[in-house]
Every structure is written in structure tokens, then in C-alpha cells.
Amino acid sequence: xxxxxxxxxxxxxxxxxxxxxxxxxxxxxxxxxxxxxxxxxxxxxxxxxxxxxxxxxxxxxxxxxxxxxxxxxxxxxxxxxxxxxxxxxxxxxxxxxxxxxxxxxxxxxxxxxxxxxxxxxxxxxxxxxxxxxxxxxxxxxxx
Numbered sequence: 648x649x650x651x652x653x654x655x656x657x658x659x660x661x662x663x664x665x666x667x668x669x670x671x672x673x674x675x676x677x678x679x680x681x682x683x684x685x686x687x688x689x690x691x692x693x694x695x696x697x698x699x700x701x702x703x704x705x706x707x708x709x710x711x712x713x714x715x716x717x718x719x720x721x722x723x724x725x726x727x728x729x730x731x732x733x734x735x736x737x738x739x740x741x742x743x744x745x746x747x748x749x750x751x752x753x754x755x756x757x758x759x760x761x762x763x764x765x766x767x768x769x770x771x772x773x774x775x776x777x778x779x780x781x782x783x784x785x786x787x788x789x790x
Contacts, residue, residue, distance in 0.1 A: 653775050656783040659685065659753050659765035669698065669756040672765065674708045676750055677743040680769035685753050687737040687765050689728060694758025695721065696728045701739065703748040710752055716741065728761075743769075 657675045677683055685701060699718030702710030716739055718727045728737065741747065753765045769783075776782045 650770075652782075652787075652789055653770070653772060655680065655769040655772070655776050655781065657767040657769065659751075659767050660755070660763065662762065662764040664760060664762050665755070665757040666760045667694070667757060669754070670763065672752040672754055674704075674750050674752055675767045675769075676707070677747070677769060678749055679773045681742060681744040681771040681773075682769070683741055683743045683751060684768040684770065685739045685741075685751075685765060686768065687728075687739075687753065687755070687763065689732055689735050689737075690762030691760065692728055692730045692733045692757075692762075693760035694730065696755060696757050696761070698754055698756035699727050700754050701741070702752050702754060704750045704752075705748045707750050708752060710750070713741070713747075 658673060659675055660670050660672050663670060696718065701713045701716035703713055704710040718725055720726050721729055755763060779785065779787050
């Protein structure tokens, strides 16, 4: 098995156009996995984001910020997305399982009309996902 086939995909925020608003993220349950990768993809960015962070919770969902994944300022890897980042991808990886609380969310508030989506990839599974349902996908083709 190729390691990239042994993961679960979870939509954290379906592609959406936000207009100076907070997105309503979906909660990601990390049970059975020990690593999570958040992939945030932008189309048009009409204005810099004002909130860009990952939260965790022991229940589904009343979260607390994970300080190491809190976007601030306009430069660096943990910056707030800027208009120049249009068409860009932000990737954040973090260990989960015993080290983190079970549930995660990626919160985004935009400064103006922005196209954005968040996808999570959960890896290092305790039990190998081997069906489309366990992988969190509608269809999968491997060669």
C-alpha cells in the first residue's frame, strides 16, 4: 500500500465565497489517527483575512485556539492571508491523538469577498482505512 492511499479525507469547509464574514467550519473527528494536515485553498482574496486559526475541543464543539496555529500579521508562515495570496494554498500539519484534543476546526473570517475551502487529510491511522467510506471519499482510483 502506498502511504498516500492510507489516509482519510475530511472537508473542513466546502468551497465558499465569503464577503467580510466568518465561515462556518465543519468539525473534524481525529479519532483513530495520529496526524492531521489542513489544506486551505484560496481563489480570489478581496481583502486580508482577520481570523485564520485552528481550534481544538474534547467535545463536538466548543473550541480553544491552538496557539501554534494562530494566524497573525501579514508576513511569515503563520500570517493572515493577504490579497497577494489569491490562488494560493496554505498547509498546516499537526500531531493529533493523545497529544491533542479529539476534534479540530479551521476558523476563517475574511476582510472582503474571498473564495476559500479547507480540506483535512488524516494520516498515521491506528487501523488502515481500506474502503471509500473509511477514506472519507465518494470515489477512489489507485494504480
